[in-house]
Amino acid sequence: MKRTFTLLLLAGIFASFTSLFGIEDVVASLKSGNVSQIAKYFDKTVEIALPDKSSSYSKSQAEMILRDFLGKKNIKSFQVLHKGDNGGAQFCIGRLVTQAASYRTTVFMKQKGDKLVLQEIRFEN
Numbered sequence: 001m002k003r004t005f006t007l008l009l010l011a012g013i014f015a016s017f018t019s020l021f022g023i024e025d026v027v028a029s030l031k032s033g034n035v036s037q038i039a040k041y042f043d044k045t046v047e048i049a050l051p052d053k054s055s056s057y058s059k060s061q062a063e064m065i066l067r068d069f070l071g072k073k074n075i076k077s078f079q080v081l082h083k084g085d086n087g088g089a090q091f092c093i094g095r096l097v098t099q100a101a102s103y104r105t106t107v108f109m110k111q112k113g114d115k116l117v118l119q120e121i122r123f124e125n
């Protein structure tokens with residue numbers, strides 16, 4: 001009984017650390033502008049909100065939209081302002097600073113099976 005409880009506790013701790021790496025990887029990729037790394041976490045459809053448009057896109061469309069948006073920006077930094085989780089979902093609110101503007105950025109990820117997937121990313125002036 002004691003051994004089973006210990007194994008379940010360790011499995012829960014490992015699962016929480018694994019899911020944290022997903023959001024941390026997306027944050028690191030935002031800092032460097034690495035859209036390919038961010039796209040690895042995309043769900044089947046991704047909600048992308050940009051200052052001039054907002055819609056749901058397939059994985060491949062979302063990658064092109066994000067690449068187009070971030071590719072035109074000279075990213076200076078990304079600072080995490082707040083991070084949290086709630087019932088298998090994680091979010092991060094930060095400030096993306098580019099050469100031309102600063103964007104309040106929100107990333108929303110959700111646990112699906114054993115994988116953490118990115119479902120929404122927002123860039124607001």
